[in-house]
Amino acid sequence: xxxxxxxxxxxxxLFYLVIRAAGxxxxxxxxxxxxxxxxxxxxxxxxxxxxxxxxxxxxxPTAWLVTRTNLPGKTLWAALLPxxxxxxxxxxxxxxxxxxxxxGLLQNLLEGWxxxxxxxxxxxxxxxxxxxxxxxxxxxxxAVRAGLIRTDRSLExxxxxxxxxxxxTFWKVTLSQLRPALAASSLLVGLYVLRDFGAxxxxxxxxxxxxxxxxxxxxxxxxxxxxxxxxxxxxxxxFLVGEQRIRRxxxxxxxxxxxxxxxxxxxxxxxxxxxxxxxxLLGALILPAGVLFYWLVRGLxxxxxLSGWLRPLTGSLTASGLAAVITVIAALPASLxxxxxxxFFSQLIEKWSYLGYAVPGVVIALSLVxxxxxxxxxxxxxxxxxxxxxxxxFLPQAVGNLQAVLRQVQPSLExxxASxxxxxxxxxxxxxxxxxxxxxxxxxALVFLTAMKELPATLLLxxxxxSTLATQVWGAxxxxxxxxxxxxxxxxxxxxxISILLINHHTSDEGSAQRT
Amino acid sequence: MNDNLIECCQLEKCFSSQPxxxxxxxxxxxxxxLALVGPSGCGKTTTxxxxxxxxxxxxxEIWMQGRPLSNEDTFVPPEKRQIGVVFQDYAIFPHLSVxxxxxxxxxxxxxxxxxxxxxxxxxxxxLSGLAKRMPHQLSGGERQRVALARALAPQPKVLLLDEPFxxxxxxLRLKLREEVRWLLKNLHLTALFVTHDQEEALYMGDxxxxxxxxxxxxxxSPERIFSHPANRFVAEFMGNANLLPGQxxxxxxxxxxxxxxxxxxxxxxxxxxxxxxxxxxxxxxxxETNGVILSRIFKGVLNVYQIRLTSGLVLEAFQPHYRMFPxxxxxxxxxxxxxxxxxxxxxxxxxxxxxxxxxxxxx
Numbered sequence: 001x002x003x004x005x006x007x008x009x010x011x012x013x014l015f016y017l018v019i020r021a022a023g024x025x026x027x028x029x030x031x032x033x034x035x036x037x038x039x040x041x042x043x044x045x046x047x048x049x050x051x052x053x054x055x056x057x058x059x060x061p062t063a064w065l066v067t068r069t070n071l072p073g074k075t076l077w078a079a080l081l082p083x084x085x086x087x088x089x090x091x092x093x094x095x096x097x098x099x100x101x102x103x104g105l106l107q108n109l110l111e112g113w114x115x116x117x118x119x120x121x122x123x124x125x126x127x128x129x130x131x132x133x134x135x136x137x138x139x140x141x142x143a144v145r146a147g148l149i150r151t152d153r154s155l156e157x158x159x160x161x162x163x164x165x166x167x168x169t170f171w172k173v174t175l176s177q178l179r180p181a182l183a184a185s186s187l188l189v190g191l192y193v194l195r196d197f198g199a200x201x202x203x204x205x206x207x208x209x210x211x212x213x214x215x216x217x218x219x220x221x222x223x224x225x226x227x228x229x230x231x232x233x234x235x236x237x238x239f240l241v242g243e244q245r246i247r248r249x250x251x252x253x254x255x256x257x258x259x260x261x262x263x264x265x266x267x268x269x270x271x272x273x274x275x276x277x278x279x280x281l282l283g284a285l286i287l288p289a290g291v292l293f294y295w296l297v298r299g300l301x302x303x304x305x306l307s308g309w310l311r312p313l314t315g316s317l318t319a320s321g322l323a324a325v326i327t328v329i330a331a332l333p334a335s336l337x338x339x340x341x342x343x344f345f346s347q348l349i350e351k352w353s354y355l356g357y358a359v360p361g362v363v364i365a366l367s368l369v370x371x372x373x374x375x376x377x378x379x380x381x382x383x384x385x386x387x388x389x390x391x392x393x394f395l396p397q398a399v400g401n402l403q404a405v406l407r408q409v410q411p412s413l414e415x416x417x418a419s420x421x422x423x424x425x426x427x428x429x430x431x432x433x434x435x436x437x438x439x440x441x442x443x444x445a446l447v448f449l450t451a452m453k454e455l456p457a458t459l460l461l462x463x464x465x466x467s468t469l470a471t472q473v474w475g476a477x478x479x480x481x482x483x484x485x486x487x488x489x490x491x492x493x494x495x496x497x498i499s500i501l502l503i504n505h506h507t508s509d510e511g512s513a514q515r516t
Numbered sequence: 517m518n519d520n521l522i523e524c525c526q527l528e529k530c531f532s533s534q535p536x537x538x539x540x541x542x543x544x545x546x547x548x549x550l551a552l553v554g555p556s557g558c559g560k561t562t563t564x565x566x567x568x569x570x571x572x573x574x575x576x577e578i579w580m581q582g583r584p585l586s587n588e589d590t591f592v593p594p595e596k597r598q599i600g601v602v603f604q605d606y607a608i609f610p611h612l613s614v615x616x617x618x619x620x621x622x623x624x625x626x627x628x629x630x631x632x633x634x635x636x637x638x639x640x641x642x643l644s645g646l647a648k649r650m651p652h653q654l655s656g657g658e659r660q661r662v663a664l665a666r667a668l669a670p671q672p673k674v675l676l677l678d679e680p681f682x683x684x685x686x687x688l689r690l691k692l693r694e695e696v697r698w699l700l701k702n703l704h705l706t707a708l709f710v711t712h713d714q715e716e717a718l719y720m721g722d723x724x725x726x727x728x729x730x731x732x733x734x735x736x737s738p739e740r741i742f743s744h745p746a747n748r749f750v751a752e753f754m755g756n757a758n759l760l761p762g763q764x765x766x767x768x769x770x771x772x773x774x775x776x777x778x779x780x781x782x783x784x785x786x787x788x789x790x791x792x793x794x795x796x797x798x799x800x801x802x803x804e805t806n807g808v809i810l811s812r813i814f815k816g817v818l819n820v821y822q823i824r825l826t827s828g829l830v831l832e833a834f835q836p837h838y839r840m841f842p843x844x845x846x847x848x849x850x851x852x853x854x855x856x857x858x859x860x861x862x863x864x865x866x867x868x869x870x871x872x873x874x875x876x877x878x879x
Contacts, residue, residue: 152605154604155607157568157570157594157601157603158607158609158620158666159609160593161594161600161667162595162666163595163621163623164595164623165593176609176611177610
């Protein structure tokens with residue numbers, strides 16, 4: 001029963017969105033079909049495809065280099081290359097904008113030295129493409145690396161013994177083995193781009209999420225935003241279904257490497273390989289870190305007030321802390337049900353969990369805005385609405401984690417307790433709960449950390465005057481107070497690093513898209 | 517004219533300064549199945565990989581039909597060797613269908629030829645109906661056959677098989693090895709068969725090469741290896757023999773279970789060891805006893821007795837299924853071989869004097 005309630009709470013906003021969209025005025029419908037809207041769709045998909053392609057171009061060769069060759073310092077590169085994952089997209093966008101923008105760091109430097117007054121603009125497609133590529137290539141890198149590690153040497157040796165040269169073997173066998181990993185991870189990249197709000201907004205490239213936000217802010221007829229949201233959700237679901245299909249079909253090949261392949265000797269190409277890897281790291285890691293450090297020092301030197309970020313910090317801690325507790329408590333019945341009594345209903349919850357990965361935060365937020373403004377005026381503009389949004393967004397993640405923990409608790413333990421005369425409630429209290437407690441706290445910590453990074457829902461739903469670290473970064477960047485954003489950005493990067501460490505510790509979960 | 521198809525001379529290969537193969541000499545004769553057998557870690561798989569060209573030897577030479585495959589200056593890559601390999605895990609390409617897997621090595625042929633050859637090969641291994649299946653839809657035995665068909669399709673000069681039956685269950689294993697042997701013999705193929713299972717080696721091999729610690733201990737016919745092991749390792753590994761210590765005396769070899777009237781070309785008083793199999797030993801309850809029954813295992817047609825000698829040495833002896841004795845029974849054990857026993861001096865076989873091949877009987 002509690003599970004059903006939770007499921008209901010999660011689905012209502014989306015249904016409401018559908019109803020709202022269905023009742024949209026003819027004007028809104030015609031707006032949807034306007035050239036400008038088609039352009040938004042084209043730009044979103046175009047950006048997603050471009051980033052997918054470039055993420056593969058960076059992720060595939062770097063993964064091969066650090067996994068299958070005799071490149072010096074492989075372990076170091078392998079540890080550094082996935083690190084851009086820990087930078088929230090809007091933080092990265094902020095750092096690039098603060099470097100390249102007309103009043104940014106580089107412009108000031110170049111003006112002083114060389115008298116260059118105009119840089120190519122960072123705003124628009126190219127900026128968004130660059131920043132998102134550097135953010136997302138780790139998805140491809142990690143998937144390809146895992147795939148390469150999994151491939152046994154015997155497959156490639158079989159091809160060699162059948163008359164294929166080393167180079168042809170790479171194309172016909174090695175790459176073919178990686179195809180599922182490449183396809184799934186690049187769809188994940190596409191999903192990331194389509195859901196992303198922060199980076200495209202800061203870089204002023206109008207994709208769905210930014211258009212929805214602008215539409216919501218500016219117009220009185222918000223049905224248009226609802227319509228746009230639905231179109232976006234349909235596209236993201238398409239991506240997610242594709243990703244899941246590939247994942248499932250490739251799971252049918254139970255290949256594990258007994259003997260890993262021997263490293264390829266790069267010879268003189270080693271130098272070129274290291275230059276490529278350092279180049280990638282320079283753009284994705286070193287440059288952003290340097291810029292962040294610069295603003296941090298400058299902010300402190302300019303006497304940026306500590307009290308200025310104390311309030312957003314407490315705001316973040318409160319909202320994320322409450323969200324973590326509420327979400328995990330809400331996730332517990334659903335996870336118990338799906339693990340202990342698999343059936344139609346529990347499958348439904350599971351399906352919905354996947355769906356949750358597809359729905360962008362800005363869409364959830366928007367639907368809650370509608371719902372709150374029309375039916376729950378008392379709750380609207382309170383922390384409750386924000387917590388509800390967090391709950392909906394992060395429930396799938398919590399359910400996934402809890403399911404993994406629950407699967408490790410053997411039913412026989414509970415049965416043993418029951419046979420010793422304990423009521424179901426007491427069995428839960430004495431056996432199940434203590435056993436899942438460590439896992440549940442890890443799940444809560446993960447929700448906590450993820451909620452801290454969340455931007456669009458917080459932006460739309462936070463009560464007036466309530467700010468968090470994420471909104472603080474956003475606000476400071478919109479007003480070009482770059483130094484003011486540095487400290488919250490640093491805290492967010494730390495928070496994000498911890499959450500990724502946690503995810504890696506709990507790889508036992510379904511391993512689907514990681515929310516960022 | 518040399519009828520060796522492949523010759524390995526003084527091969528050496530180290531992995532992180534641990535020698536996997538050292539001083540290895542091996543020849544593979546035209547048309548034979550050579551079973552390379554030894555305990556795990558003895559270097560047999562490394563030997564196979566050196567011949568296939570997956571590894572380059574640190575030292576030594578490999579020749580094929582008088583041409584060098586590998587020496588100081590030459591290293592022919594695996595794709596140029598025309599050597600087929602059946603892998604332990606089969607290494608079927610998971611993204612290709614059965615037919616595509618078999619066709620993989622036929623990339624220099626026309627589509628019509630490929631089609632015909634694939635059909636032939638699938639027919640040969642009995643998988644004609646499964647051409648369009650994907651590997652994950654196949655059973656273990658079917659995968660094995662695909663691997664075999666794929667390796668045979670390009671008509672290699674030699675086929676190397678690396679423990680090809682080790683991941684199958686017992687029934688299937690016996691059936692498949694029969695099939696594979698029949699197939700190889702029918703096609704007059706030269707094959708190197710690597711296994712750790714002595715029984716499988718005896719069944720599959722026209723000749724056996726027993727390996728230990730990186731080199732070949734003995735290469736011979738199965739019968740010779742069984743009856744004339746070159747050293748203690750071969751005797752123990754191939755025959756589950758008891759090793760009975762003894763002293764050379766004038767009349768033969770004096771052991772704890774009596775005098776074995778078998779002469780060896782060694783000075784009197786030398787310490788040797790005799791390989792006595794369980795079927796070479798008998799016991800009864802007459803006379804002075806020299807051992808006690810520790811246990812009896814009933815194996816249907818016979819009883820296997822473990823008997824502890826006064827010295828503490830434990831020997832295994834067979835008795836017919838109707839001869840039952842209780843545990844703890846004191847017995848008199850004696851050699852009853854009816855053939856010369858293999859005799860080792862410092863672990864190496866010593867041949868007996870030719871003229872003294874008397875029946876070895878109770879002393």
